[in-house]
Amino acid sequence: MTDLIIIDEMLLRRVIAHCESELPREACGFLGGVREPDGTVVRAMQWLPVRNRAQDPSHHFLMDGLDTVQCLMRLEPSLELVGLVHSHPRTAAVPSEEDLATEWHTLPSHWIVSLAVPGHPDVRAFAYMNKDGTIMYRPLRILSGAG
């Protein structure tokens, strides 16, 4: 199981900048990267933003299908999808019921960028897991540093 996720500080800044640029809409996208063979550590290395196609994009996100396919084509050959990112423009970085109902819950990490406090983005990452038909989440430790 994934417990720790590593992301380059510059990459994390780009993710946050994208989310801020989409306000007041929710932003979404994927992270490409690598994971240890035992699945304990994931390293995010590529940011792949996707347009939000939700009818009410200020309160929901729905990943654009064409963008998603193009992301997979732009994913560097040595990498795999290791994370899904979306923003919460007005609420805390905690998965909602709707978030937990995602079809992407097998991805090793789900990132939420809360922009509820202007100028102080709060980024948290979670692993989702299916326990007897109920999707639960647990926090992941984010390690972010330069280089």
Ligand SMILES: [Zn+2]
């Ligand atoms: Zn959410």
